[in-house]
Amino acid sequence: MNEYLDIDPEVRQALEAGKPVVALETTIISHGFAYPENLDCAGTCERVIREEGAVPATIGIAGGKIKIGLSGGEIAYFAEHRDIPKCSRRDIAAICARKEYGACTVAATMACAAMAGIRFFATGGIGGVHRGAQQSFDISADLEELARTDVAVICAGAKSILDIPLTLEYLETAGVAVLGFGTGEFPAFYTRRSGCGVDYRVESAEEAARIVKTKTALGIPGGILIAVPIPQKDELNPVFINDNIERALNEADRQEIRGKALTPFLLAELHKTTGGKSVAANKALVFNNSRTAAQIAGAYRKL
Numbered sequence: 083m084n085e086y087l088d089i090d091p092e093v094r095q096a097l098e099a100g101k102p103v104v105a106l107e108t109t110i111i112s113h114g115f116a117y118p119e120n121l122d123c124a125g126t127c128e129r130v131i132r133e134e135g136a137v138p139a140t141i142g143i144a145g146g147k148i149k150i151g152l153s154g155g156e157i158a159y160f161a162e163h164r165d166i167p168k169c170s171r172r173d174i175a176a177i178c179a180r181k182e183y184g185a186c187t188v189a190a191t192m193a194c195a196a197m198a199g200i201r202f203f204a205t206g207g208i209g210g211v212h213r214g215a216q217q218s219f220d221i222s223a224d225l226e227e228l229a230r231t232d233v234a235v236i237c238a239g240a241k242s243i244l245d246i247p248l249t250l251e252y253l254e255t256a257g258v259a260v261l262g263f264g265t266g267e268f269p270a271f272y273t274r275r276s277g278c279g280v281d282y283r284v285e286s287a288e289e290a291a292r293i294v295k296t297k298t299a300l301g302i303p304g305g306i307l308i309a310v311p312i313p314q315k316d317e318l319n320p321v322f323i324n325d326n327i328e329r330a331l332n333e334a335d336r337q338e339i340r341g342k343a344l345t346p347f348l349l350a351e352l353h354k355t356t357g358g359k360s361v362a363a364n365k366a367l368v369f370n371n372s373r374t375a376a377q378i379a380g381a382y383r384k385l
Contacts, residue, residue, distance in 0.1 A: 086178050089198055090151025096137040097199050102379035104131050104372065105150075105195040105203040105233070108142035111157065112166045112185035113346050114206070115361060121161035123365055125154075127204070127372040134376035141194050143169055146181030150198040160185060168342055170223045188235065189227035192305065196231050201294070201382065203235050204375035206368045207271040208307065209345070210240040210249030213331065218340070221252065228305040229256035234294050236308045236375035238367040239269035239276065243327055243348045246276045253307065254281075259297075261290055263310040263374060272318040272363050274311035284308075287374070291381035310374050316366035318359060326355045 089097075096103050106127055111120045128138040139151040142160055149156065160166060160183075169177055169184030171193050177184040186194060188208050195203050209222025222244075228235065240249045250268060253260055262268065262280035270276035284290045290308055297306060311317075330351035339347045352360040 086146070086148055087197055088147040088149050090139065090149070090153070093137055093139045093151035093198070100383060102136035102376065102383045103139050103200050103202070104136050104375045104379050105191055105200045106131075106138055106140040106372070107188060107191040107203075107205055108140060108152070108160050108166075108185040109168055109187045110206060110368070111160045112164050113168060114349070115365070117161055117164065119361070119365075121158055123368065124157050124161065126365075126369055130369055130373045131204070131376040134373055134380060136376035136379050138372075139195070139198070139200060141186050141191050143174070143177050143182070143184035143186065145183065146178045148174070148178065148194050148197065150194065150200070171227060172223070187224070189223040192227045192231045192233045192235065195233050201233060202375050202379040203233050204368075204372040205235065205237050206364055206371065207238050207241040208235060210244040210246070211252055212344070213243070213245045215245065215248065220340070220344070225249070225252050225256060225258075228253065228258045228307060230303065231305050232298065232303060234290075234306045234308055234378070236263075236310060236371050236378065238271050238312050238371060239309045240271065241345070242271045242273065242323060243331065243345070246270060247278055250278055256304070258304060258307055259293070260307045260309060261293065263290065263308055265309070265311050269309050269311040271367065272312065272323045272360060273320045274314065274317050275320070280309060287377035287381040288385075290378050291385055294378075294382060295385050308374075308378065310367075310371050312363060312367040313370055316363050318356075318363050323352075323356070323360065326352055326360070329355060
């Protein structure tokens with residue numbers, strides 16, 4: 083693996099010493115926020131993780147190397163070059179072999195984090211079953227990755243643009259436990275409530291960490307999804323955001339936008355139609371998830 087895996091010295095030392103490490107993705111940098119907001123967001127995520135005593139490890143592929151812990155300059159490169167292709171699990175080998183760059187999605191970040199021995203990963207929201215998947219079969223690789231890879235993903239639920247009930251049905255079939263952090267209801271990214279329940283409610287980082295530890299001790303494969311509601315002060319009005327999502331979906335359908343291009347298009351449309359409110363909420367929940375992930379990783383170390 084040394085030929086392709088490049089672990090930052092600080093991250094390597096933390097892993098060897100058993101210190102808490104939290105993975106972060108690069109798709110949110112290259113394909114999420116606009117520049118320079120994306121650069122500021124990446125820096126803030128790393129900062130809040132450090133404030134909780136953990137080490138951040140932003141993951142991306144650069145020049146054919148899987149970088150576990152990007153430098154400040156490398157993060158800036160991903161922020162400035164928004165044409166870096168999205169990289170899921172299926173793309174890792176090809177991008178590495180061609181010595182290219184790849185912005186890692188949730189699925190790819192989980193796979194690469196597992197290679198390095200990182201157990202916790204903070205992101206905004208996972209991908210899932212897209213609305214209308216009965217016809218399109220558009221289902222995110224994130225769900226299969228959760229079924230196979232031993233990494234706990236801390237997120238604000240699934241993106242509101244998805245079919246959340248079907249996403250949870252898929253996770254149930256795949257054997258992925260869904261924990262609600264301080265909630266018995268699965269959050270819907272921009273809003274705290276989706277109308278769908280979680281498998282188990284946990285009230286603290288210690289309780290979440292104990293479940294992760296027990297699953298590992300039992301040898302049960304796959305990940306755990308820890309869903310953290312967006313802070314109440316940052317939550318968007320459900321009617322307001324859902325109306326805008328419907329308009330964005332109709333526009334995507336009109337323009338026949340499908341596949342990898344769909345999610346970035348929908349997020350950009352929401353940014354435009356909500357007057358930037360969707361981006362402000364997105365940043366708030368990502369920072370909150372990063373802090374919570376660091377707290378859980380720290381509690382896991384104590385166990």
